[in-house]
Amino acid sequence: MKSRKNYRKERLDRGIKARSDSIYVLTSYREMLYMVAPRFVPVLLLLSLPLILKLSGQIYWLKVLIITCQVALLALSWDYLASVGLVSLGQAFFFGVGGYFSGALNHYLGWSPILAIPAATLCGAIICTIVLSPVVRLKGIYFAMITLVLPMVVTRVIEATKIFGGTEGLSGLTPLPNIWSASYLIIAIVLICLFGLRRLIDTDYGLVLSGIKENDRAIMASGTNVYRSKMEALFVTAIAGSFAGAFMAHYYRFVGMPAFALDISVLPVASAILGGVGTFVGAIIGSFILAPLSEILRAMGPLRTALYSLIMVACIVVLPEGIFHYIQRKYHQFERWVPFKGEKR
């Protein structure tokens, strides 16, 4: 921008920031728009996406959208668990347990998805939390290692004992009514999780959780039961993961050993890191880049994985802080020209 006489540059957020970075004072319609638009526009876009894809007849991309939402849900829950300092490499465990639970309810007991999915979400989360309860005491790399191995162990157990259909899995599950309602259901859940988790982490309860990540000794000295807080965070993560699993089981009409596959664990982690850890929005942005990208690259054949990895490396080298942090910083650095008041030059 050319420099203008008798004008100076001022940041857009100059007038509305009060005291700290998180407290704003909004006094006009435009200032409110400045704050609300970045939240509102993407939500509207996401909600209208199934409509646009349906009207233009792109059913394939509607399916991609659902897979993207599944990755987003797992990435969101990963980010929540990471905010307590627990880095999980086994999102597939939550996903698989939810999927198998819902699949078994439907296959053996004939429950309809409307009952089976909520039941699997809740019971799956409880099972995951109980199974992982001894592991929660571990920190850092040790927790990551155990969660990485756990889905693989479950796969071998299913293979060896031939429970739940063994290697064949459970097929012919009751499908969801139609792809249209399915896409809206999962988009709604993603949005609820996104805004719910953001709200939760901003309360004093969330404050304690993020404190555990930084210094758990000070949290203990402040009278909070660290172990219990971690278990609660794990439970919330497991709920989101189990729901994704249960939903996808009925969407595919099949649940089997691929539900515990490694890429179900890895893709959400990659998405969250690419988008920016600790923001929740970053996890969504990351998954809306990586999941469709992996579909586009399907045409490349064997080169797909190589190209995919290359793009990810490039992204992380260029934006190590994560895409969302970058966008947020740039957005708040927007400037406008304002006339000098008082003395004239």
Next chain:
Amino acid sequence: MKSTLLKVDDISKTFGATMAVNHVSFELEEGRLLGLIGPNGSGKTTLVNLLTGFVKPDSGKVFFRGKNIDGKAPYKIANLGIARSFQMVKPFYELPAFKNVVVALRSPRVMKNVRGGKYGERDDVAIDLLEEVGFERDSFVPYRLASALPHGYLKRMELARCMALRPELYIFDELFSGMSMSEVAATLPLIERLKEEGKTIIMIEHRLRELLRIADSVIVLNFGSKIAEMMPAEILESEAVKKAYLGSETEME
């Protein structure tokens, strides 16, 4: 006759071959201020860790108000009413100063007894506490990220975090180290006020002049053993203390 608040009975802890705390016993009456001194590595911080549950004792017992607390989890001990500060301040750097205090206000002990149950109210209580320890209320200081604050402020923030728990026993692990002279001078009256309110305090301190002015009694540790318990006035005259800090005469020659 005042009642015994804390009773430490023959407590020991070894790390490998080192006797960090060697059969230490003492009693502390309610409302007293006990100083804990000794050369570096004499086991002062380990003793505090034993009292607050961060380290489990090998042998011995700790009674708080007659209740056995040794080996209990740190958060349980904190909720019983023992607040401690850390020698190495490790605040939550990514949080504003007042949010660091809110963390303590959210503990079960405070939520049960003190106002500030709701989200916003706790922020106000935290800022009141920070003002008490000398944060300028109507400035940006309480709202700054902890990572942007100087060390002396972080030490006082630690004090505010302890006060937020409204404990009956304060344990300060070298609270004054890293504070400027003026900060120490401003903090001393606050500690005297806590004492006047009937709180019991244990202070580990290397700044003897300040400590001896406010302490009721002083325990001297050396190589994990309690070598003396005496009045503050006797400390500087004591041969045993001189020996512990400076070595014995034969060694010096």
